[in-house]
Amino acid sequence: MKTHLRRAFAVILILSAGLLFALGFQPSKSLRRNEPELAFQKLKLNRASKTKARQTANLSVNLNVPSPPNAPTFGHPIIAGIGGTGFEESLRVDPTLNANGEHTIYTSAPGSASADTSWVWHSLDGGKTFKWVVGAAPLEGKVTTCHGGGDSEIAVDSIGRLYFNDLTLANFSTARSDDSGASFTCSNTGVPDSVVDRQWYAIDGDPLSGGSLYLANDEIGPGNVNCNGQTANNVLVMYRSPVTGLEPTAGVEFGPANHISPVNGCDEAIMGNNEVSPVATTLGQPISPGVYATLPNPVKHIFVVHDNVDLNKILVGRCFPVAFGAPVANVSDPSGLNCTDLLVADLGAGQKTGANFPTLAIDNAGNLYAVWEQAPLGPATNTLGDLAITGDTVLKYSYSTDQGNTWSAPVTIDTSGSPDGVLHNNVFAWISAGDDGRVNIVWYGTNAVANEGGTFDFAGCGRNVLNPPPGGKNINGPDAVDGLWSVWMVQSTNAHDPGGVTFTAPVRASTHPVHRGGVMTIIGGQCGWASRALGDYLQLRTGPKGEANISYADSNNVAGSLAGHAMYDRQNGGPGLYAGQSPLSISGITPFNGVLDPEGDGKYEALGVSSANMPQLDILNSNITRVTTAPCSAVVPCYKVFMQVSDLTLAPTLAQDANPDLVWHTQWFVPSTSDGSGGKNFHVYAESTNGGPLQCFVGENDVQLVGGGGVLTYPGKTALPAANCQSTLGPRGNITIYVPLSNVVEVNPVDTRLHEVTASTMTLLEPANTHQPDPVFGTGGSFFNLIDVAQGYVFDPILVSAVSRKQHGTITPPFDVDLMPPSSGIECRSGGANGDYDVVVTFAVPVTVSGAVAVPATNGTASVSGSPLVASTQVTIHLTNVSNGQRFNVNVLGVNDGTTTRDVSVPMAVLIGDTNADSSVDSGDISQTKGQSGAPVTNANFREDINADGFLDSADIASVKSKSGTGLP
Numbered sequence: 001m002k003t004h005l006r007r008a009f010a011v012i013l014i015l016s017a018g019l020l021f022a023l024g025f026q027p028s029k030s031l032r033r034n035e036p037e038l039a040f041q042k043l044k045l046n047r048a049s050k051t052k053a054r055q056t057a058n059l060s061v062n063l064n065v066p067s068p069p070n071a072p073t074f075g076h077p078i079i080a081g082i083g084g085t086g087f088e089e090s091l092r093v094d095p096t097l098n099a100n101g102e103h104t105i106y107t108s109a110p111g112s113a114s115a116d117t118s119w120v121w122h123s124l125d126g127g128k129t130f131k132w133v134v135g136a137a138p139l140e141g142k143v144t145t146c147h148g149g150g151d152s153e154i155a156v157d158s159i160g161r162l163y164f165n166d167l168t169l170a171n172f173s174t175a176r177s178d179d180s181g182a183s184f185t186c187s188n189t190g191v192p193d194s195v196v197d198r199q200w201y202a203i204d205g206d207p208l209s210g211g212s213l214y215l216a217n218d219e220i221g222p223g224n225v226n227c228n229g230q231t232a233n234n235v236l237v238m239y240r241s242p243v244t245g246l247e248p249t250a251g252v253e254f255g256p257a258n259h260i261s262p263v264n265g266c267d268e269a270i271m272g273n274n275e276v277s278p279v280a281t282t283l284g285q286p287i288s289p290g291v292y293a294t295l296p297n298p299v300k301h302i303f304v305v306h307d308n309v310d311l312n313k314i315l316v317g318r319c320f321p322v323a324f325g326a327p328v329a330n331v332s333d334p335s336g337l338n339c340t341d342l343l344v345a346d347l348g349a350g351q352k353t354g355a356n357f358p359t360l361a362i363d364n365a366g367n368l369y370a371v372w373e374q375a376p377l378g379p380a381t382n383t384l385g386d387l388a389i390t391g392d393t394v395l396k397y398s399y400s401t402d403q404g405n406t407w408s409a410p411v412t413i414d415t416s417g418s419p420d421g422v423l424h425n426n427v428f429a430w431i432s433a434g435d436d437g438r439v440n441i442v443w444y445g446t447n448a449v450a451n452e453g454g455t456f457d458f459a460g461c462g463r464n465v466l467n468p469p470p471g472g473k474n475i476n477g478p479d480a481v482d483g484l485w486s487v488w489m490v491q492s493t494n495a496h497d498p499g500g501v502t503f504t505a506p507v508r509a510s511t512h513p514v515h516r517g518g519v520m521t522i523i524g525g526q527c528g529w530a531s532r533a534l535g536d537y538l539q540l541r542t543g544p545k546g547e548a549n550i551s552y553a554d555s556n557n558v559a560g561s562l563a564g565h566a567m568y569d570r571q572n573g574g575p576g577l578y579a580g581q582s583p584l585s586i587s588g589i590t591p592f593n594g595v596l597d598p599e600g601d602g603k604y605e606a607l608g609v610s611s612a613n614m615p616q617l618d619i620l621n622s623n624i625t626r627v628t629t630a631p632c633s634a635v636v637p638c639y640k641v642f643m644q645v646s647d648l649t650l651a652p653t654l655a656q657d658a659n660p661d662l663v664w665h666t667q668w669f670v671p672s673t674s675d676g677s678g679g680k681n682f683h684v685y686a687e688s689t690n691g692g693p694l695q696c697f698v699g700e701n702d703v704q705l706v707g708g709g710g711v712l713t714y715p716g717k718t719a720l721p722a723a724n725c726q727s728t729l730g731p732r733g734n735i736t737i738y739v740p741l742s743n744v745v746e747v748n749p750v751d752t753r754l755h756e757v758t759a760s761t762m763t764l765l766e767p768a769n770t771h772q773p774d775p776v777f778g779t780g781g782s783f784f785n786l787i788d789v790a791q792g793y794v795f796d797p798i799l800v801s802a803v804s805r806k807q808h809g810t811i812t813p814p815f816d817v818d819l820m821p822p823s824s825g826i827e828c829r830s831g832g833a834n835g836d837y838d839v840v841v842t843f844a845v846p847v848t849v850s851g852a853v854a855v856p857a858t859n860g861t862a863s864v865s866g867s868p869l870v871a872s873t874q875v876t877i878h879l880t881n882v883s884n885g886q887r888f889n890v891n892v893l894g895v896n897d898g899t900t901t902r903d904v905s906v907p908m909a910v911l912i913g914d915t916n917a918d919s920s921v922d923s924g925d926i927s928q929t930k931g932q933s934g935a936p937v938t939n940a941n942f943r944e945d946i947n948a949d950g951f952l953d954s955a956d957i958a959s960v961k962s963k964s965g966t967g968l969p
Helices: 047-054 923-931 954-962
Strands: 006-015 018-027 040-045 090-097 103-112 117-123 152-156 162-167 172-177 185-187 196-204 212-220 234-241 271-288 291-307 313-321 337-346 359-362 368-381 387-389 394-400 425-433 439-446 484-492 539-542 548-554 565-574 594-596 619-627 638-645 661-671 679-689 695-700 702-706 709-713 725-728 734-740 754-764 785-789 793-795 799-806 815-818 837-843 851-855 869-871 874-880 886-896 901-910
Touching: 090 152, 090 539, 090 548, 103 152, 103 162, 103 565, 103 709, 117 152, 117 162, 152 196, 162 196, 172 212, 196 291, 212 271, 212 313, 234 291, 234 313, 234 337, 271 313, 271 337, 271 359, 291 359, 291 368, 313 368, 337 394, 368 425, 394 425, 394 439, 425 539, 439 539, 439 548, 484 548, 619 754, 638 661, 638 754, 679 734, 799 901, 837 886, 837 901, 851 874, 874 886, 923 954
Parallel strands: 196 271, 359 425
Antiparallel strands: 006 018, 018 040, 090 103, 103 117, 152 162, 162 172, 172 185, 196 212, 212 234, 271 291, 291 313, 313 337, 359 368, 368 387, 368 394, 425 439, 439 484, 539 548, 548 565, 594 619, 619 638, 638 734, 661 679, 661 754, 679 695, 702 709, 725 734, 754 785, 754 793, 799 815, 799 837, 837 874, 851 886, 869 874, 886 901
């Protein structure tokens, strides 16, 4: 959240080693004493000295831990924001189904107020890939014609309308899209108010047909009251839309504000999210302490959590809709709301919250849950006398079973069971709920403690640093941590048990650390040396199956002090929040070493127009292998980066997209335990300008300025030789780039994998490396349009191959169907009466495994029979009860090579009779099988031996005919 008017500034500090330049996008001084100094900021070293300065202490992280039994598990993280940044990424899941049979997932993030730009992305395939919504502007991605960029918020109603709110600080620009983001109706004056900040949406039903959209935010300084020496205060307000009779303006215009906290009071610092209870009650306004009016008809209440200006109390505002009109308690109000404020917890003397927002959730039974961060304050001080944080920043939790009237005594969530040990610093917790008593909580956490620093430290956020920071205070806390931060999740299925609530041990939802260094927080004094790349929150939403959906930022890149990538991850296993769908089994979101991508989605989409498919940019599959063959060698090994497209030409499709520069791009993350930036975001691409010769480049990501903000870009730094840049033109053509490992080296990587490998195609007005990184300020790269993007995957060099193996009668050896991309991975042979198949996985070195599990598709079946058979580098898994017509995963658990333990996932598709592997059974398969009738079974035609009896005959033809018309999703 960027909460104040912003200005760009450059701070030049003279160090003995040279010059340290800090380019920031920072707000002007706050009117509000305790509001976060939330800014888009960049701290960059001169490029020549950066590598040396950024390599710091080698920190500990433990990825060598198998998943605990019955614990939540997650798919591979996905880059949700290729274009834009991941600063304060909001998240919503559409409750309706799209044309692909999936729930559309929307995310948004603000650019900056001075850039007047924010972004909205959508995923139409269940979170596997994301692009800007179709209404976005080309190249820079601004999503509406109204102003904004300060903060963003989104919501989706019960019939799938999308609502977007963008902060200008003078007001909110409010927008609604009735066509899934292809177009928006918007207003620059969404609320009848001014000088507002940090907005949250809660929605009930369809606002155009009896429902309501509720907006909670702060008014800045309306009371002109002195709050501990500060002559302006924050006031928590809520608005309702639409006003009765103005339904067409739903989500675009709001009624007057209802002041939840007193205009002349100090009960508001910052508020967390607001939520609508799914349970209607007759609870009215307070009559006297602990006594409430009874309404004539039940209504759904809206709750918003917040803290006070002293940051030592947690409160919840409770509102309910009434008629718009004169103020009559429980009947009507100009705002259309009646509200009251309730105490959740008094933290007591010597305690402080604010890292950064408290958050709340409401389960399907109407129980309320709140979570916040808390740390001991004082009596120690910094050198200026400011009270300092003197211990861990922990997570606190409380619940209410009576609509917020009373709350349980707060408890500390135990983080000692995490794979990294005790998580001493924890920030930005978000909670969500499902069925009665089932909650998830996610946050950024690290096992590092605050570095208090010393009087000889030039820079730092520890209390003993003599030199004041460039903004804020140096008082320890999360701001003073040099740690590796990951996204963690705990879960409770007895979240309001009076006998004691229990939580799972923390599970690393982000797979690997996503940030290194301090995190700027209110609790830590908003120290100017701390990083702002993570913004001030992540978000957690409960999906349609009860699974956790998480949006967050990953700042592990060379420009990470300025901007992280917008990320998304989805729970795929373990207990969910809907008891009837638990345990979860969501397949297809843990790909290794390569992926397939649907044909026909390579489109230029901007300004409300979605073009026809551009086949030269339409990705079909992507994969990476490690090779030592020419043009590489054992001395100079390479990553072979392969991309296949629908029909490869080098010419742009100017009738659909006027941009003449075409890029075929693959990027990946390499987190590190010693890199001060947290890690590297390497990328490699092939490029053709105006149909010219293909050239290939390798480099790291960067950021290009958009007003006072920026957009992540991908300029090439090093040109690769022509022998390393190969292509095959025509239908099913491909681009193959050989990248010497020496060009993509990171010191002390957290493991041997390449993470979040993501293939995409782009169009640009100019070559991608036109603007090389500035040697002082570091900004560079060119804006681009994302045309197609494939699902992200993990490249693990230990995984060599995976096949489905069957014995055909007495013929030896058996015949294998390759399951790994670029092969289709479709097993067309029958599994017999019991649906039996053998999957053989080959590893680079001898391994042991702890087990295996099949993860069938929705409405499909598949299970592992017995224990895997391990023979040196090969592991054989016997599957049974495998149903036809599905794509699913086989997970090999606890793969141990003597050094590292990890899980590996293998994709598999079963479509009996699909002899030509085109994902459908039709006349082509029947003809192909007939054409082989009577021939001996060989490697060239074994797919036509459907019953695997060693003969190609009428039985196989009949089997294919019986499956005609079936297909894969």
